[in-house]
Amino acid sequence: SGSDGTGCTLGGVVACMGERGSRDFFRNRVCWHSMDEVTAMSKRREYQFCPMCGTALIEQERTGALRPICPACDYTVYYDPKVAVVMLLVQDERVLLIKRAVDPQKGKWALPAGFVNAGENPQEAAMREVLEETNLVAEHPRLLDVFYHPGDGSADIIIAYQLEWVGGELLAGDDALEADWFTADALPPTAFLTTHWLLERWQTHTLY
Numbered sequence: 001s002g003s004d005g006t007g008c009t010l011g012g013v014v015a016c017m018g019e020r021g022s023r024d025f026f027r028n029r030v031c032w033h034s035m036d037e038v039t040a041m042s043k044r045r046e047y048q049f050c051p052m053c054g055t056a057l058i059e060q061e062r063t064g065a066l067r068p069i070c071p072a073c074d075y076t077v078y079y080d081p082k083v084a085v086v087m088l089l090v091q092d093e094r095v096l097l098i099k100r101a102v103d104p105q106k107g108k109w110a111l112p113a114g115f116v117n118a119g120e121n122p123q124e125a126a127m128r129e130v131l132e133e134t135n136l137v138a139e140h141p142r143l144l145d146v147f148y149h150p151g152d153g154s155a156d157i158i159i160a161y162q163l164e165w166v167g168g169e170l171l172a173g174d175d176a177l178e179a180d181w182f183t184a185d186a187l188p189p190t191a192f193l194t195t196h197w198l199l200e201r202w203q204t205h206t207l208y
Helices: 034-043 120-132 194-201
Strands: 008-010 011-016 022-025 028-031 058-062 065-069 083-091 094-100 113-115 138-149 156-167 176-183
Touching: 083 120, 083 138, 083 194, 094 120, 094 194, 113 120, 120 138, 120 156, 120 176, 138 194, 156 194
Parallel strands: 008 028, 011 138, 083 156
Antiparallel strands: 008 011, 022 028, 058 065, 083 094, 083 113, 094 176, 138 156
16 A cells, blocks of 8 residues: 555646646646756656666667666666556545555545556556555546556556445544545545545536
């Protein structure tokens, strides 16, 4: 479990929020990072030594980009994206939110969310995270959107699902201080752009 990161949509797949402004695109948004911002983010995940033999890595062009290469064993480091899920549950015209117990955005409310484990189906991750954070059994995940937010230590790709509550009694758990249902006209202060945008789409009946 953890932060879902942030992102903005480009017709279902997204470019990340920057300081260069934004424009509407198919009811959503597309934004940009400067090259300096992207370079700084990538270095937060930078390898210094070969994970296979321990030799100091060098940077060379390979498969169309500059990548860390081992000069001893020729191993190439490829940085895989971190994937998270964020979930929207609505019952009796109320949306489920959790109050975060940890940073980032501790004390603010957000949609249930968390990271996908290695080898885990994202749909199963969505159901697992809802259970861990709210004690509710949720099924029938339906894809809402895919958000992209590269390399700041949170998720690079966030998959948004709408799920149906089928059982369980509401009880906050994992990294949630509280869990509760809110009507569209009584939402608390919320964290994360993905939560903001999905709630806005729910309020304006433009989820799909």
